[in-house]
Amino acid sequence: MTPGNGTGGDGTSGDRAGARRGMSRRQLARHGAWFGAAVALSVVGGEVISSVAGGSASGAAAANDTATLRFVQVSDSHLGFTGTANPNVTGSFTRAIAQVNALPYRPDFVMHTGDLTHLSTPAQFDQVKQMLGGVRAGGIHTVPGEHDSIHDHGAGYLRTFGAGSAGDGWYSFDVKGVHVIALVNTLSLESLGHLGQDQLDFVRKDVAGLSSDTPIIVFSHIPLFAMYPKWGWGTDDATQALSYLRRFSSVTCLNGHVHQLFTKTEGSVTFHSATTTAYPLPRPGVGPAPTPQTVPAGKLRDALGIREVTHVRGHAALAIKDEVLA
Amino acid sequence: MKLERIVPVTRGSGAHAPARRATTRRAVPAVVNVVVAALLAWSGYIHYDLYANHGYRHIHTIGPAFLIQAGGSFAVALLLALSVALPGSFMLSVLAAGLSGGALLGFVLSRTSGVAGFEEHGFVPAPDAAISVIVEIAVLAILAVVAALRVRDLRRAPAPSGRVAGAGAAGGSTRAL
Numbered sequence: 001m002t003p004g005n006g007t008g009g010d011g012t013s014g015d016r017a018g019a020r021r022g023m024s025r026r027q028l029a030r031h032g033a034w035f036g037a038a039v040a041l042s043v044v045g046g047e048v049i050s051s052v053a054g055g056s057a058s059g060a061a062a063a064n065d066t067a068t069l070r071f072v073q074v075s076d077s078h079l080g081f082t083g084t085a086n087p088n089v090t091g092s093f094t095r096a097i098a099q100v101n102a103l104p105y106r107p108d109f110v111m112h113t114g115d116l117t118h119l120s121t122p123a124q125f126d127q128v129k130q131m132l133g134g135v136r137a138g139g140i141h142t143v144p145g146e147h148d149s150i151h152d153h154g155a156g157y158l159r160t161f162g163a164g165s166a167g168d169g170w171y172s173f174d175v176k177g178v179h180v181i182a183l184v185n186t187l188s189l190e191s192l193g194h195l196g197q198d199q200l201d202f203v204r205k206d207v208a209g210l211s212s213d214t215p216i217i218v219f220s221h222i223p224l225f226a227m228y229p230k231w232g233w234g235t236d237d238a239t240q241a242l243s244y245l246r247r248f249s250s251v252t253c254l255n256g257h258v259h260q261l262f263t264k265t266e267g268s269v270t271f272h273s274a275t276t277t278a279y280p281l282p283r284p285g286v287g288p289a290p291t292p293q294t295v296p297a298g299k300l301r302d303a304l305g306i307r308e309v310t311h312v313r314g315h316a317a318l319a320i321k322d323e324v325l326a
Numbered sequence: 327m328k329l330e331r332i333v334p335v336t337r338g339s340g341a342h343a344p345a346r347r348a349t350t351r352r353a354v355p356a357v358v359n360v361v362v363a364a365l366l367a368w369s370g371y372i373h374y375d376l377y378a379n380h381g382y383r384h385i386h387t388i389g390p391a392f393l394i395q396a397g398g399s400f401a402v403a404l405l406l407a408l409s410v411a412l413p414g415s416f417m418l419s420v421l422a423a424g425l426s427g428g429a430l431l432g433f434v435l436s437r438t439s440g441v442a443g444f445e446e447h448g449f450v451p452a453p454d455a456a457i458s459v460i461v462e463i464a465v466l467a468i469l470a471v472v473a474a475l476r477v478r479d480l481r482r483a484p485a486p487s488g489r490v491a492g493a494g495a496a497g498g499s500t501r502a503l
Contacts, residue, residue: 030413030415031415031416031417033415034405034409034414034415034417034418035415035417035421037401037405038398038401038402038405038417038418038421040401041397041400041401041404041405042394042397042398042400042401042402043397044397044401045396045397045398045400045401046393046394046396046397046398047397048397049374049377049378049393049396049397050383050393052378053377053378053379053383054383260443261386261443262443262444262445263385263386263388263443263444263445264444264445264446265445265446265447265450265451266446266447266450267450270381273443283443316380316381317380317381317384318381318384319381319384320381320384320385321384322386
């Protein structure tokens with residue numbers, strides 16, 4: 001209890017007697033006034049904090065645009081899917097691209113984190129390649145999902161999107177002071193995602209010459225953390241890959257596959273799972289299996305979306321903004 | 327908490343003891359208010375710092391929750407401090423307990439089952455997480471002790487009929503706390 005302020009009005013012993021009889025109208029008004037003041041001040045405080053925090057970030061971005069990395073993550077478009085969960089995945093992906101193109105800035109790149117197609121057919125790869133060609137961005141990058149390597153161990157994916165990559169499609173690049181690594185953990189898929197020794201060696205050598213204050217962003221389709229291993233939502237040898245990155249002050253891992261937003265931090269490493277442009281999946285452990293979820297009419301767009309990411313040089317954290325499909 | 331244990335009574339000053347006790351009864355609640363307000367403001371600042379400078383504002387659901395925690399804590403801390411000079415309200419204690427308890431609950435959930443699709447491990451970010459937990463536990467502990475003493479004193483207080491004036495002595499520690 002706030003000291004000396006029970007239900008009593010002015011702190012006299014008679015107030016305790018009054019308390020036993022119930023609260024007077026005057027006392028009720030006083031308590032209500034304090035409560036109202038607390039709510040009002042909280043709202044004002046929240047507005048001030050929000051504007052201060054937001055203002056400092058946008059100010060830094062505007063001051064020196066060459067120091068600001070801005071990109072968009074889209075994921076799990078599943079072109080070719082025809083189920084009731086989304087009978088028009090092409091339309092949804094078209095809206096996602098339009099949303100990217102309508103941004104007030106030109107992203108430095110757009111990353112598609114896998115499951116571009118649903119069944120890896122040449123027609124589906126051709127369609128998604130053409131659609132991504134309409135994205136207004138500095139570059140288009142992809143990593144494959146398990147749906148992009150059905151029957152052919154990723155050969156179709158590599159023919160379409162593998163230019164400039166190594167091994168089974170992994171690669172890295174630097175942009176505006178940030179080191180970006182794109183990994184493939186869907187080709188040797190068993191119960192969990194798998195990177196394999198060749199790719200682990202690639203990661204180790206790739207970051208060996210970088211200073212520890214270099215911000216690292218890692219893309220993969222399947223999460224690099226154990227989100228829900230029972231459904232295969234994890235990568236069995238990710239710990240080894242992440243061990244090469246522990247010395248860096250800022251490591252952000254962005255993935256798809258799970259069709260829902262999820263965030264986890266482990267020391268200096270932060271994991272962000274992205275939503276989808278196709279159809280939602282259940283939350284971990286809800287239901288027997290991660291099957292497409294049919295949501296009520298009109299609610300589908302709320303479950304789909306894109307992700308804007310901003311990094312201002314000198315800041316450890318990335319600004320991540322998840323948006324529902326417009 | 328007995329007042330006599332807090333303020334040593336000077337021997338031979340029997341005539342002034344009641345006045346001193348009365349002063350202490352007014353001072354102790356004010357001190358408790360200020361301490362709770364300070365702890366709450368500290369918790370609010372930690373959440374503000376994590377929100378504004380450590381990327382938490384970009385985490386869905388968690389960002390707005392940190393904003394509410396920070397804004398609410400600053401507001402209730404300010405009002406608790408103001409209530410030292412004004413007739414206060416138990417409502418502020420309820421809000422303080424709710425903010426601290428809510429933050430603690432969120433911390434525990436984020437380390438166990440996850441909360442709104444967000445998970446963390448251990449006392450990270452360090453040292454903010456550990457400090458925040460300690461501060462919030464302190465707020466809850468102080469408020470719990472005060473509430474327990476008040477309940478005890480209300481039970482000890484005489485019935486309202488007749489001897490209202492005599493309730494002061496029995497309610498001494500209640501008034502103080």
